[in-house]
Amino acid sequence: MKKILNLILLVLASLSAMPQAPRAVPPVSPQVNADNSAIFRFVAPNAKEVFLTGEFLKEKQAMAKDAAGIWTITVPNIKPDIYPYAFVVDGIQVADPNNTRIFANERFKFSLVDVKGSTPLVHAVKNVPHGKVTYRLYKSASLNTTRQLLVYTPPGFDANAAKKYPVLYLIHGGSDTQETWTKVGQANLIADNLIAEKKAVPMIIVMPYANTRPAPMAKFNDEVVNDIIPFIQANYPVLTDQPHRAIAGFSVGGGQTMEVGISNPDKFAYVSAYAPYPETAEFREIFADWKPDAAKLNKQYKLFSFSVGTEDFLYESTKKNMEMFKEKGVKFESLIVPGGHTWMNCKLYLATTLPKLFK
Amino acid sequence: MKKILNLILLVLASLSAMPQAPRAVPPVSPQVNADNSAIFRFVAPNAKEVFLTGEFLKEKQAMAKDAAGIWTITVPNIKPDIYPYAFVVDGIQVADPNNTRIFANERFKFSLVDVKGSTPLVHAVKNVPHGKVTYRLYKSASLNTTRQLLVYTPPGFDANAAKKYPVLYLIHGGSDTQETWTKVGQANLIADNLIAEKKAVPMIIVMPYANTRPAPMAKFNDEVVNDIIPFIQANYPVLTDQPHRAIAGFSVGGGQTMEVGISNPDKFAYVSAYAPYPETAEFREIFADWKPDAAKLNKQYKLFSFSVGTEDFLYESTKKNMEMFKEKGVKFESLIVPGGHTWMNCKLYLATTLPKLFK
Numbered sequence: 054m055k056k057i058l059n060l061i062l063l064v065l066a067s068l069s070a071m072p073q074a075p076r077a078v079p080p081v082s083p084q085v086n087a088d089n090s091a092i093f094r095f096v097a098p099n100a101k102e103v104f105l106t107g108e109f110l111k112e113k114q115a116m117a118k119d120a121a122g123i124w125t126i127t128v129p130n131i132k133p134d135i136y137p138y139a140f141v142v143d144g145i146q147v148a149d150p151n152n153t154r155i156f157a158n159e160r161f162k163f164s165l166v167d168v169k170g171s172t173p174l175v176h177a178v179k180n181v182p183h184g185k186v187t188y189r190l191y192k193s194a195s196l197n198t199t200r201q202l203l204v205y206t207p208p209g210f211d212a213n214a215a216k217k218y219p220v221l222y223l224i225h226g227g228s229d230t231q232e233t234w235t236k237v238g239q240a241n242l243i244a245d246n247l248i249a250e251k252k253a254v255p256m257i258i259v260m261p262y263a264n265t266r267p268a269p270m271a272k273f274n275d276e277v278v279n280d281i282i283p284f285i286q287a288n289y290p291v292l293t294d295q296p297h298r299a300i301a302g303f304s305v306g307g308g309q310t311m312e313v314g315i316s317n318p319d320k321f322a323y324v325s326a327y328a329p330y331p332e333t334a335e336f337r338e339i340f341a342d343w344k345p346d347a348a349k350l351n352k353q354y355k356l357f358s359f360s361v362g363t364e365d366f367l368y369e370s371t372k373k374n375m376e377m378f379k380e381k382g383v384k385f386e387s388l389i390v391p392g393g394h395t396w397m398n399c400k401l402y403l404a405t406t407l408p409k410l411f412k
Numbered sequence: 413m414k415k416i417l418n419l420i421l422l423v424l425a426s427l428s429a430m431p432q433a434p435r436a437v438p439p440v441s442p443q444v445n446a447d448n449s450a451i452f453r454f455v456a457p458n459a460k461e462v463f464l465t466g467e468f469l470k471e472k473q474a475m476a477k478d479a480a481g482i483w484t485i486t487v488p489n490i491k492p493d494i495y496p497y498a499f500v501v502d503g504i505q506v507a508d509p510n511n512t513r514i515f516a517n518e519r520f521k522f523s524l525v526d527v528k529g530s531t532p533l534v535h536a537v538k539n540v541p542h543g544k545v546t547y548r549l550y551k552s553a554s555l556n557t558t559r560q561l562l563v564y565t566p567p568g569f570d571a572n573a574a575k576k577y578p579v580l581y582l583i584h585g586g587s588d589t590q591e592t593w594t595k596v597g598q599a600n601l602i603a604d605n606l607i608a609e610k611k612a613v614p615m616i617i618v619m620p621y622a623n624t625r626p627a628p629m630a631k632f633n634d635e636v637v638n639d640i641i642p643f644i645q646a647n648y649p650v651l652t653d654q655p656h657r658a659i660a661g662f663s664v665g666g667g668q669t670m671e672v673g674i675s676n677p678d679k680f681a682y683v684s685a686y687a688p689y690p691e692t693a694e695f696r697e698i699f700a701d702w703k704p705d706a707a708k709l710n711k712q713y714k715l716f717s718f719s720v721g722t723e724d725f726l727y728e729s730t731k732k733n734m735e736m737f738k739e740k741g742v743k744f745e746s747l748i749v750p751g752g753h754t755w756m757n758c759k760l761y762l763a764t765t766l767p768k769l770f771k
């Protein structure tokens with residue numbers, strides 16, 4: 054009986070749970086090949102033109118339609134990494150309907166393609182002990198709502214053991230979500246791998262939802278200090294002193310990281326901004342009358358750092374930020390690498406930061 | 413300094429982290445109003461026709477374009493619930509790019525609209541203690557890979573306390589993912605609310621990824637018995653006897669639930685199939701030579717149940733399944749309600765099952 058039942062289940066494996074969903078067997082897309090080429094396919098018999106756009110391309114590429122109405126393109130020789138991409142169908146940008154992996158974001162809808170390459174990258178699922186990512190609801194008094202945040206606990210984490218952990222607060226970019234650092238940035242896997250290699254110490258990583266629209270972004274500092282940190286300290290075995298607390302973030306989240314970190318040097322020993330906003334001229338103006346006790350700050354911060362790519366549209370402004378801090382005598386580290394304002398770079402920035410924390 | 417920095421951050425709040433993303437302020441969509449109407453908006457100045465399709469509609473509705481190229485439709489008087497919807501743009505179905513909530517599925521890309529109504533529904537975020545949802549990676553020997561599953565632990569869960577919990581294994585529909593029961597089915601919130609009302613007992617809910625393509629679905633039984641249950645028992649304080657183990661699932665996952673439950677009555681006391689596949693004629697054929705010891709089975713199962721909607725395309729086949737079990741003397745409960753093969757109904761089925769478990 055069981056075998057036949059299994060056979061029926063096999064036949065039905067492609068059955069969708071929704072009646073409106075197409076029942077035809079969909080094409081494989083993306084299909085990543087051993088030579089690091091990838092084939093992208095999109096079914097649109099009536100479309101006039103379909104392009105592929107993706108962060109592994111300099112510019113969007115026209116796809117070709119076959120007799121069955123499937124548009125296809127093969128992209129050769131992609132540098133191993135995880136990239137956002139989408140199709141532009143008669144001017145409308147759509148995610149790949151045959152790809153489960155979606156770029157977690159509030160606005161644009163990109164899919165993700167994982168070109169693994171022959172050597173596992175720092176963000177790959179490797180044969181190492183894995184931490185957990187827990188989705189928590191918490192009450193925010195600052196924002197008067199219930200919000201979600203994600204908590205990475207490292208392999209071997211035991212909520213009741215005597216051991217207490219340092220904490221990194223990790224902030225997404227503007228219009229990203231609390232899931233972007235794990236689903237796009239692979240933060241949990243990067244931590245798993247670096248901890249397994251003993252390059253990073255076991256730590257807890259807290260990934261809040263940082264968009265406070267329509268309330269001002271200003272509220273995010275209150276949210277971190279008055280709601281998120283107390284929630285984590287009430288619910289996890291964490292070290293609560295300044296040397297064991299870090300903050301890092303990307304883009305608007307890099308600006309938030311600077312705001313929170315600079316406003317609270319008594320609370321954060323590590324502050325890492327990845328291609329941070331805000332734009333520099335205004336930032337310099339703000340800081341024109343800022344007269345930090347640089348010597349004190351330099352003692353308080355174990356790490357104050359900037360990471361940016363030379364093709365990032367915030368490269369010039371980040372350089373100017375760094376000059377300003379230099380003029381004021383605030384020490385910092387910098388990581389200047391190729392690449393743009395991308396999550397490929399974010400993964401690199403995080404993998405570079407984690408080994409510097411809590412040592 | 414901080415105020416001005418905050419102001420800049422506010423202005424930049426809509427800045428996207430990706431350079432390719434549109435920078436114009438996007439329209440609000442969906443906009444759910446207090447009278448349970450909802451407005452849907454989609455920017456497509458060059459599209460010829462745009463329709464709204466959604467499970468709150470009998471059929472897709474044409475949207476109207478304004479001078480700015482924004483297509484709009486207002487749908488009045490929607491019965492409070494969470495519904496999948498999408499836009500059909502010149503024949504191409506796309507999710508709503510301005511809505512973060514995506515239907516977790518491997519194939520179709522729908523967005524979700526939450527019409528809350530004036531009285532919080534059983535799946536709403538209420539002012540009650542919240543459990544956690546944890547994303548775990550585990551090694552599957554059956555499938556020779558590392559997979560992800562989600563684990564709901566109830567409010568007050570303590571991994572190290574003497575208390576041990578019963579476990580519900582909850583299976584998604586074909587082409588859904590391990591996230592569909594939480595992101596679409598709100599399983600964690602339904603459990604939170606029913607536990608707070610003392611209608612359900614605190615339990616652990618395990619939501620695996622049940623698609624085993626390209627390997628046969630047959631493997632899912634091995635996966636549950638040989639990999640998932642042992643992983644959970646090794647990592648969580650759970651009761652390991654038959655009376656404290658349940659399985660439930662929807663659609664193809666309902667078929668898997670029947671397969672796993674019927675193959676292992678020594679392991680599962682509760683088996684609940686929601687609009688289950690497989691299709692009945694073949695199912696009856698399989699079961700034609702199945703001569704269960706009905707008296708024994710009826711003692712083993714504390715609950716064997718079917719739930720289905722009268723508009724479900726599997727309604728007739730589910731009725732025939734039930735007749736077959738009746739003929740064989742296997743007792744079951746049934747829940748027959750209005751509605752189709754939808755996740756609106758799934759939420760109802762789960763909310764009806766949870767109070768029956770482990771009592």
